[in-house]
Amino acid sequence: MSLNERNRKKLEEHIFEQNVAHASTYLLETTRQGIRCEKTAIENYETPCLSRIGGDPDLPPQLEWPQTTDGTPMTFLLQLNLQELVKHDESSLLPARGMLYFFVGIDEPAYDIEHRVLFLQDDQLVSATRRHSPGETALEEQFAGYQLGARATLEPPNYAYVDYDQIETDSFSFEDYEDFRFLLTDMMDHDDVATLFGYPTGQHDDSEYEAALMLLTGKQYDYKMEKALHEITAHFAGDETKAKQEIQDTLMLVEIESDNEVGFCWWDAGVLQFFIRKEDLLAGRFDRTYCSLYSS
Template sequence: MRRWQSVLSENNENKLKRVIHEQQFGHALDYLMETVRQGIRLSKSRVEDYKAAGCSRIGGDPDLPADVEWPVDSKGTPMTFLAQLRLRELIDDDEASRLPANGALYFFIGIDEPAYDIEHKVLYLQEEQLQAAQRRHAPEVTALEDAFTGYQVSARSTLEPPNYGYVDYEQVEDDEHDYEHYEELCFELTGYSSIDLATMFGYPGTQHGDCEYEAALKLLTGEKYNYSETEALKQITRHLNGDSDRAQQEIRDTLLLLALDSDDDVGFCWWDAGELQFFIRKEDLLAGNFDRTYCSLYSS
């Protein structure tokens, strides 16, 4: 079943066709036009000095108004701050336009074990709330008991092709092109850089290509994923009163809100240098509702 895909803007469609032509991947044109997603990548800019409040930051301390409580987990332990994203600093294109135009998102996490259904909190503060935001030091002990170095981050618009967990190898490989050639195409489209810290609205890192099934199942039914796409689809269909078309659409519309890479500079290390992933239903994203999200972790 085809996963969710964004409709490419005219500029991005032209860019995709150009890169496909330059990389001699015409045999996979239709497949890539159908599966490439418009995304946003966040890269390290500089170590945070906290001279100005409210900028996009990964790691370190958040800028919060005094009346906003620090999130806690189910045991009452303060969660660990991960990132704040000032939405007006993100790319102004078709992809970012699904986010609120102003305000900021804040990401917090509890204990990252097990690797599924991780306790977390995504806060959305509107622009007027941010006028009173100031640096807030983390409570002395938070869930992860780690001190992360804060980095200001900059955003860029990207084209995100299916990664190794999602790509249909038969579509991209032929007698003259193997997976290494496909990776070169991917690097060209994403503008991959070693200073990249995070991705929004792309493909999550995984070996199995089923992350949306896991997240959609939990968000819609509250049930735990048993690593069967077929069974997850059946459960969601039952929850939706037998509407299989809507169930498939819900899976396609389960979006990668944010993926945070492991990074030595910040101090992130998700198990064996993996990736922390936050998902949201498209319906909730468009409504500006960040109270219902899903968090999981991928590590090889």
């Protein structure tokens, strides 16, 4: 996903101002256009269908609450009003209107977590109102609801994904790069709880391999990137170029942070991540996604 002209110019200005010119080509090629969301107010539920994290969702009465395979109600996490987000979607990936909902089952183990992503069109939202869960949900906890505000961001590679040989010099350290990254994402001035289309938080740069392998082949990842690539290549009848493109086009739909105010704590204050194939996202198909958890 190449940067649009305005963001490319913005990135070039930051690179010049922060003395990162030695890595300019690398950063221009690898920086992604993302969306970050932060809490703006405690939810009072007076206005339905706003973007919200935690609390209760706004659902039409005829829609069945998502359940796990054993019949337990899933836990509601997040709803995103796409009309609010689309003006910040500078990669033009999201549907222009409607609502996305994220539900989760038990968050163990940390891979292939049972979940559901729902997409409702505007005409399905006319009767949507606050809905309490039909019983104790999978996570057995109550979470506080907060309204969300969104902003467009530039997302350079993070700790797990950055090529250190490209950014480090005798006079420019990884710590300097982190300062540059925080400035570019404007994290210093915002307490973000969700990120769309950035780089997944993790220890290694293989989250897309894990998600693509499961989405395309139904196989679980064993932390061997070459083996995953081989299996995805076999899925495409030996076309390795197609396999690599599919991995590249496996996108982090949203990453949800641990947050004390909401009450989310993913293992040891980690993050919950949802992935989707670009092809499915552009087609507005959200019935085939992958959910995993990262915690240090």
